[in-house]
């Protein structure tokens with residue numbers, strides 16, 4: 516087992532997850548960089564971390580599949596021997612962004628498997644490992660961070676599956692936080708606003724306009740690094756008496772305004 520704390524970050528090959536991986540590595544964590552398809556991008560993240568003197572491993576696997584989730588955790592433990600932090604970041608948007616009246620069960624299942632079911636059962640598996648590691652005295656405590664979205668409460672009628680799955684992340688965070696506090700594991704929800712990534716690239720023009728018109732009080736696109744800083748802070752010892760919290764990283768989008 517290595518001396519450094521270890522972070523397992525899902526969907527860390529690109530976008531927000533990539534920034535979280537780099538931030539955690541900079542803060543002294545060994546990092547398991549999960550991806551499902553983009554092997555080259557995941558390898559690039561690993562190389563970036565290694566070149567800066569850190570430790571990282573690329574860990575393939577679809578978070579929506581049980582055998583892959585087990586393999587993601589097993590590979591992380593095989594390499595580093597511990598998991599101190601799980602970041603449930605992997606996610607997909609609603610395929611085809613279809614109107615509510617056209618939404619399909621196939622898309623619903625895909626989005627829920629990836630964005631909600633996968634996150635919950637990966638948290639369950641990681642929490643079991645953390646409990647064993649803590650009781651063996653190998654780690655002092657654990658942290659689980661779930662990445663949700665402003666879509667958890669802001670309606671988009673062309674992304675019903677995405678919105679409902681993201682809304683579920685808040686209850687999931689509360690449930691995990693409530694049960695795992697006695698196990699010395701703290702759980703947080705990070706709620707990003709409009710962040711520049713491959714996910715939002717197809718709707719750049721729409722959001723450019725909305726942001727210029729004042730969509731959020733802070734009139735700029737969020738950057739993956741904005742989210743990464745929030746994740747690193749809740750994973751640190753900055754909030755020792757807090758769990759279950761939602762941290763907004765949205766330029767103030769959540770404030771209702773007249």
Ligand SMILES: NC(=O)c1ccc[n+]([C@@H]2O[C@H](COP(=O)([O-])OP(=O)(O)OC[C@H]3O[C@@H](n4cnc5c(N)ncnc54)[C@H](OP(=O)(O)O)[C@@H]3O)[C@@H](O)[C@H]2O)c1
Pocket residue numbers: 525526527528529530531532549550551552553554556576577578579604605606607608629662663664665706707708709710711712713714715
């Ligand atoms: N961008 C935004 O404005 C925004 C706002 C709020 C919330 N979020 C949330 O933030 C998270 C990251 O979003 P992003 O914008 O960084 O997205 P992104 O640029 O599209 O990257 C998605 C990442 O998730 C991985 N992934 C997708 N499906 C997966 C699966 N089944 N198993 C494992 N990994 C999987 C991808 O891996 P591959 O590279 O291998 O495909 C990639 O690393 C998501 O949960 C998203 O819902 C994003």
